[in-house]
Amino acid sequence: MSTDKMLGRETGMKGSSKAADYVEKYFKKYKLEPKGENGYRQNFTAKVTRVKIENPERKSDNIIGFLDNNAPYIIVIGAHYDHLGTGHIGGSRDSLGVGKIHNGADDNASGVAGLLELARHYSSNDVKEPYNILFIGFGAEELGLLGSKYFTENPTVSLDSIQWMLNMDMIGRYNPENGLAVIGYGTSSAFPKIFEGITSSIKFNKSRDGNGGSDQTSFYKKNIPVLFFHTGGHDDYHKPSDDEDKIDYKAMEAILKLEIDVLDNSMKQPKMDFQWTN
Secondary structure, three states: OOOOOOOOOOOOOOHHHHHHHHHEEEEEEEEOOOOOEEEEEEEEEEEOOOOOOOEEEEEEEEEEEEEEEOOOOOOEEEEEEOOOOOOOOOOOOOOEEOOOOOOHHHHHHHHHHHHHHHHHHHHHHHOOOOEEEEEEEEOOOOHHHHHHHHHHHHOOEEEEEEEEEEEEEEOOOOOOOOOOOEEOOOHHHHHHHOOOOOOOOOOOOOOOOOOOOOHHHHOOOOOOOOOEEEEOOOOOOOOOOOHHHHOOOHHHHHHHHHHHHHHHHHHHOOOOOOOOOO
């Protein structure tokens, strides 16, 4: 997902298309039900607006798989699979790096790995959970959360049926001094109860706000409770140096275990209320 052959997964280009195929392959492997508008795919057009380029309009896809537990409500788990390509679409923090491949190992191959691991876990755990789960690989997040915006404006399930949304964006560079950020804790009065008794081998800090620079924001704006798991910024963010060898896999495993505990506790709750945090 973050090797040079993916060419930085730029929206509308070959690498991003290959990343979408990769997510779809695993959704099929885990026998998730297709929940796009064209199989697993929800096609949309994204536009590059940060910089002037010759081909600003790009084709992209949300990849959507559904674990149907015949339940009345749905939990959404998402992560974006696109990145900056070679930096020509804007967003690079390295002016000398434009033209070099931005592999985006943390941003957001790490989140996609988490998405696929949670899909594997819940599709193979021989437990019929009391909630359905919708897994989404979002396209065009780097162009302005465009994939998640498109989904929430053109949902393939009823938004009223969504219990809450879990988003993973940059979960690969855990810093013990800062800890893991869990953003959105204030978006439902149920979250304090959900987190009761949950412990982890890593430090995590709960933050109330539902807004933020990733795909959970699109759901928050539709009055849906959200949590955004994020290990924070670092010197390699949006630079060609965001490479796979810097990922902390042991910490990622702990983050996913924490997420499973939170998800499982949330499934013990009735339909959650929504709270604005600002």
